[in-house]
Amino acid sequence: MKRRQFLQSTAMGFGALSLPEFPKGAASNRMGIVVHSYASRWNSKVESAKYPGFQNAVDLLEHCHQIGAGGMQVVVKDWSVDFAKKVRDRREKLGLYVEGSIGVPKKAEDVPAFENEVKNAREAGAQILRTVCSGGRRYEIFHSEQAFLDFKKSALVSLQLAEPILRKYKVKLAVENHKDWQANDLVAALKQLNSEWIGATLDFGNNIALMEDSAHVVQALAPYMFSTHIKDMAVEEYPDGFLLSEVPLGKGILDLPKLVGICQKHNPDITFSLEMITRDPLEIPCLKPDYWATFEDVSGREFAQALQMIRKNKSASPLPRVAQLRPEERLAIEESNIIESLKYSKEKLGLH
Template structure:
């Protein structure tokens, strides 16, 4: 597929240069196993879809065993509800299958939640976890907030929560990887990293999320790669609709992203970064960038930038309608989720240099 570039942000390089990067490591330490993020099994975890053939995941080991059998080399999974006995059981399983394991954890909500956070960190390290993916916002900026004031309050609270978490990450010598989760644009994420200025606070670099914030995904990768502890590798497809555009994860190699170039960029800056597939099987997301509400939390962006970005969407739009998932019977939806993950895994091993 011919690759085209999204609009570039000329301030990115200067802003990134102002922040000390994470230390780089020898290419000999490059991780070539290909993992999978919990969200790749969104239906099995969170949709309460009953099926005898594809039973819901209720425990971390359910997903670990499934993904190991499928051929993944690592798993990123939530650590809530674990005790030491369960953590040791998980450790034995991942060591047996020679998997890497990353945790997924919620930041402390406030000081009263610090003990919960530290307890989850402490127990998860018993399973050998040393990288924890987290987010500042569990939703989407343009859906969660109606005013700039509300978004600014979220921004301030995010820093407070990270400041509560950082001493504990440092204490337990674990890396806290904050995902660019449809909340901060490049400049905002850089401000967070600069404010924290900690070797224990980095990024889960999602290769597609910032398209929803009208940013060039390769520019996002270039800016955040020096801070990447972990990666959510995904490919994306787009399509126009009345209020903006539709955005869908698609199997690796079937979308508009320069996946090979992104991997090369990340590895050149952080050879130790781990890669996890995040292929979310769902209906297309609506990015309503032509509505007033969408712009409520953004500083002014020149009209020409929006025009060029939307021109790029039009030029790169999918040649076939983006897939609708929820119109299918339950077992077909669940089968599609497994199939998409398997197809992307096979592509990663055949074309992207993963084992």
């Protein structure tokens, strides 16, 4: 059965220069924090004595140390040399890791600015920089197969522009599966680039939004990963498809010990960085035809398996919603979710 036929037949019934090594057994084996986990608190303007906003990477680094995290992955845009040295000095004193988050050049004129960001990130001690190739979710920003093919072509151009700079400074660039690349697509792109300096940021949960099984995604991308976004996910149905939420580790549907084990098998020194975004559920409109505009190779069988997974794992309680809460309440829940996830990582995943 073709995917479109299956969609029509099920829609009514579905009402889913090398740097020093970090000390072994220290921060390298503790779960760190992705800056997006603090979506409310990062650069927050809310006056809060208990949850003051983080104004820069040093603030976040200090907080990671206070809560027992192993390091951080943070945006490096607009860093000065002096600020990079401040990050480096504090990182070294606290014994934490730092990974950067960076944009890639879209054209040749963007390369000098990219080089400056790479240089400053390296000065701070970042050996790995995470990036994304699209500014949004595949099913929301691309509305034809050709549009997605154009995206893939431009993404390769950007990464090819970045590669000589990465090689020059001996810094690795990790492309996230950011609800844009299916696992096999990203693997194919990395193989085509064929560079030791360009790999993947392996996000554990994003590709559920693309109807892909997380175990398959981790198996496919683990050989190419330089960094990770570890998270847990919960799902429930809604009329146009399913809702998808990050939830504290151990509260969702992912087999985290298995997925972490796969990663450690491929790279025993890989860092695990928590991306626990406290927000309302995302709508995945997989029962609307426009969702499938770029997925012509998905079979009815694959679609059926994805829907079965959503139904089987439907959350027993309503997915978390925070948009209606007061800012202080959102800050409190955000911090609680992160602390709970760190506790799980130490007790159940051995990341301590």
